[in-house]
Amino acid sequence: MLVVCLLLGGIGTAQAGFFSDDEARKKIADLQQQLSQLQGKLDEELKQRQAVDGRVSTLENQLKSQGMIDLLNQIDRINGELGKLKGQIEVMSHDVEVTQKRQRDLYADLDGRLRKLESGPSAPASPVSASPASEAPAQPAAPATPTVAPTAPAADAAAELKEYESAHALFKTGKFAQSAEAFDKFLTAYPDSRFAPNAQYWMGYAHFSQKNYKAAIADQQKLLQRYPDHQKAPDAMYNIANSQIQLADIDGARQTLRNLLTKYPLSDTAPLAKKRLTAIESLKSKN
Template sequence: MNKGIQRLCAIGLFSMPMGIIPAAVAQQPSVTDLSGGGGSGGTFYDQAATREEAGGNLVLFNRLQQNQEELRRLRGQVEELRHQLEQLRQQTRQQYMDMDDRLSSLSSSGAGGSASSSASSDTASSGGNTTTDSSAGREAYQAAFAKVQDRDFAAARQAFEAFIADYPQSELAANAHYWLGELHSAESDLEAAAGAFRKVIDAFPDSTKVPDALYKLGLLKARQGDVEASNELLDRVQSQYPDSNAAGLAQDFQQQSGS
């Protein structure tokens, strides 16, 4: 019985069309050697490594994007702080301009009275031109100061230098030297600025610009890295001119800088 069935199966197998056999073989599942070997697709481990490398590149790309965003954000903050600092500088400069303008007006009024009271002696010593020279000097100073208000700093510096050369004994000479210091400082010529402020302090000790000159010179020394000299000047403003606006500014600067 069994032998008969085996013969029938064998006969049936050999009697099948030849095209059916390859098709049946082709339907068998293929087995890939995962332990090694070549092939166009690579091994399982090669494919896994490729996927891992691609994932790592994506992480690096995302991190780069985050760093670029952070950099842009920090740059925006720096620009905003720079803008605020420039506004603060302009406000401070304008406050000093307004104060100087008021002081100049008061000084001009006082100069007119003193010139009238001493007209006879001045006329005898200078050929009668003192009143005219005083008026011309005030006009020259106001013209130079107007250039500062117009923010034409280069022209203002030249005008103040000409004023000092033409009117070295003017009661406004201290103010002119002070504004030369401000203008040199704005042009980052710190040595020239320090010399102008020092001139106010040493040559015009009774001038109302001395406290401001001490304060500004203290700031210059701080910018130059001379902390000891800076603190000495700022302390001097507060001790010798405690009621001045410069004394309050000096105290604020030392507190903020931790000096």
């Protein structure tokens, strides 16, 4: 009985141990299955993450490529605009050159047409020859009524006349630069001389003959300011108008001629001024 009991007990113990091993194996199998499932999920997540990373990289590359494309497009647009501007500048430069040439031709034609309109037996050839060409140096005043102070020494009066005649002689021989300089020195030395108005006029005329029209205008304006009633005043205004024409200031010349006719209507220069004003008005209406 004892042996049987022991045998039965050993068999029960063996069966109990056997069942424990099966449960352990089952649990291990369950754990392995869960682990496999988790591994599968992890692999899936890794794949998804890799896919997302790939898409992000693709987008970044696209953005970078798009940025470069935009930059290149902007550069192309800028180059195109620069090309257009360069073309416009070239066209404008050409237009300016053509306009300047036409303007020069217009004023050259204007002067020529004015000369033709003014030509006649009583009209001088020079645009400023309204001044008497045969004027004597001492014409502004008769020797019997000199404006020099009566107390001035005879030697000073003689030197004054000599300097004036020397400057005028330079002008008559065509030495306009030397003449203008000589008249300027004369006016500095004898600002109140009876020859001062004539010296001022001939200095302006000398500058006109050198095509220094701005200086000519300034000289004649000084004469008009200091000696508005002198016989040379109308000639000075006529010289100013012709200088303005040479400077292409047609409106200014027109106004100067009108002022001349208003202020000095009975002067010897008035008919010439009227002819030139009529010619300017005629040319303006045609153009």
